[in-house]
Amino acid sequence: MSRRKHRRRLLALAPALLVAGLLPAAGAHATGAACAAHRLRVPGAERVLGHCPDDLTTAGLLPLGLTHPADYQGLQASNTVNPAPAPVPGVQLDGYFPDTSTTNTHHGWNHDSQFVIRLPERWNGGLVVAGPPGTRRQYANDRTISDQVLARGFAYAATDKGNTGPELYRDGTEPGDAIMEWHHRFTQLTLAAKKVAAGHYGRLPARTYAAGLSAGGYLVRWQIEHFPRLYTGGVDWNGLLFTRDAPNLLTHLPPALRAYPRWERNEPGAAGAMYAAGYPEGSEALWKAHYLTQWDTLQRAVREEVDPEYDGPVQGGTPFCPEGTGAGCDTDYDYGSRPDSVHDTVERISLTGRITRPLITLQGTLDVMLPITRTGDLYGRMVNDSGRGALHRYYRIQDGTHADGYHDLAPRIVRPMQPCFTAAFDALVAWTTRGVTPPPGGTVPRLADGTATDCTP
Structure with missing residues (x-):
């Protein structure tokens, strides 16, 4: 449809x-x-x-x-x-x-x-x-x-x-x-x-807000773009982003699935391949957990949803297929070479940036599920390019990652983003009910002690 x-x-x-x-x-x-x-x-x-x-x-x-x-x-x-x-x-x-x-x-x-x-x-x-x-x-x-x-x-x-x-x-x-x-x-x-x-x-x-994290954040953006009359505004937190071409999940996850095993074996060039795919320097402590539990599962589920013909009758791909396996292996998936019909399907679920209600976007700079340069930064540009920048505030949360639970894995590296969401939600309410304009978008620094969780822009 x-x-x-x-x-x-x-x-x-x-x-x-x-x-x-x-x-x-x-x-x-x-x-x-x-x-x-x-x-x-x-x-x-x-x-x-x-x-x-x-x-x-x-x-x-x-x-x-x-x-x-x-x-x-x-x-x-x-x-x-x-x-x-x-x-x-x-x-x-x-x-x-x-x-x-x-x-x-x-x-x-x-x-x-x-x-x-x-x-x-x-x-x-x-x-x-x-x-x-x-x-x-x-x-x-x-x-x-x-x-x-x-x-x-x-x-x-x-x-x-x-x-x-x-x-x-x-x-x-x-x-x-x-x-x-x-x-x-x-x-x-x-x-x-x-x-x-x-x-x-x-x-x-009197007012209705959409709010969500990851895929939930993607839904917030979609609703504010397509059904604005239902909402007063929205807050999206580390939101998923689909675009017809690059970048999207299917262009940054396969390179990570290929490069991470080589990085773990200390092979030359592997770290550079990870960084080139969008995974930021300083996030290395988070890579193993995501490789074992997140990247492969997410890649296969999304690829099977939009490109089921890639692996023929196999349902859901082959878990952790080694690099070089070839056709049907999601580790070797090349979105750019897939038929136009696949790109058409992704366009069907893609965002445009054409928001018509106030929207606050948060993304962590150490997000290794949805690298910030491939998702939040891009969506911010999409909104600005559509001429809707006055309705958008985009805050890059220094040392935030995709889910706050990873703070327990690397507490000196990861900054919890929960306080940032609550601050953003309160700012959205003030913006839409009292006309209090939020601060301009930008990077929200982490305090020098390395453990603070406040979120003052």
């Missing part, structure tokens, strides 16, 4: 979704007769479970089984202290929209397009919508985003993007379908969550 048709389809759904909020969702039910959640309906949802916990933050939800630690494991540094000045009582709705894929096993549903919506008792009139990074699920942002915004009085909603896990490429019928579904599910949830908030509080949210 073309971008234009996809947009028309979602916008056409909007009135129906809003009206549907007045009707019971099929199969919806709630727990607790006294719980306010029993009267709430999620437009378009096939199933909904309602709860009224005394605390909607992870501290209160974890004992009740209303969050899932595996979803957010490794996304925060172990010494991170989340805001918890007081419990945040309210309503939590868990459910799913109609879908045919079954990769999400949460709640024993074995059903994708799951979501969570949280409505605090003391509401400030705002809503934050998020999608998970990578192949994670709807609770992935519970500590990094949900806890932060609930403490500020915002309602919160998150989607699993419609397909999860390392074989997400099996969803859909055409190359790119699985990733295009991410956008549909994010927009669908935004429309539904607005109506749920209106039904619960008696009025629609």
Whole structure:
């Protein structure tokens, strides 16, 4: 489906979704007769479970089984202290929209397009919508985003993007379908969550923000580019970037898969090959962990999604195939030589930089999943080239890396970015509600002691 048709389809759904909020969702039910959640309906949802916990933050939800630690494991540094000045009582709705894929096993549903919506008792009139990074699920942002915004009085909603896990490429019928579904599910949830908030509080949210890390950051950019009327603004954190040609994931990951084993063997020229692919000097301590757990898996999943013909009938490529294996080996993948049809598919999911709402972008200078010179720096130029620079603030976070959990691996090298996200979110709110213009974009230095986590631009 073309971008234009996809947009028309979602916008056409909007009135129906809003009206549907007045009707019971099929199969919806709630727990607790006294719980306010029993009267709430999620437009378009096939199933909904309602709860009224005394605390909607992870501290209160974890004992009740209303969050899932595996979803957010490794996304925060172990010494991170989340805001918890007081419990945040309210309503939590868990459910799913109609879908045919079954990769999400949460709640024993074995059903994708799951979501969570949280409505605090003391509401400030705002809503934050998020999608998970990578192949994670709807609770992935519970500590990094949900806890932060609930403490500020915002309602919160998150989607699993419609397909999860390392074989997400099996969803859909055409190359790119699985990733295009991410956008549909994010927009669908935004429309539904607005109506749920209106039904619960008696009025629609006065402002709605999109927020996300990695693949979730990519979704923020897409929404601000394609569906700006739904949002007041957005914050994207180490966001994924697709472009039709170079650079993109398929142009910087294969060189790393080829050069890293040679670097580990101390072969001449290997370090230079890593640096040439975009992996910054000073990030070497992070390479092994990413080689073993991230680069190969991500490369194969994305390549299989956009170029399934490369390895013929093999599903998901061959893990860690040695350099020089040849055709069908993702380590030897050469995106530039692939057919135009592959580039057309990537263009289908590519960003443009044409934002029309305020957007704050954060990226760590030591990001070795999405090297900053190949992603954040490029997106910043794309926004400026589109003439939308006044709506964008791009902050390069010195010594930040893709996920804060890597701070535990290299605490003297990696600076946690969680404080940068919360500072950026507060700056976005001030920008869009009080007209307080954020500082110009640039590099946010790390303090001299090497351990500070503040984020003052």
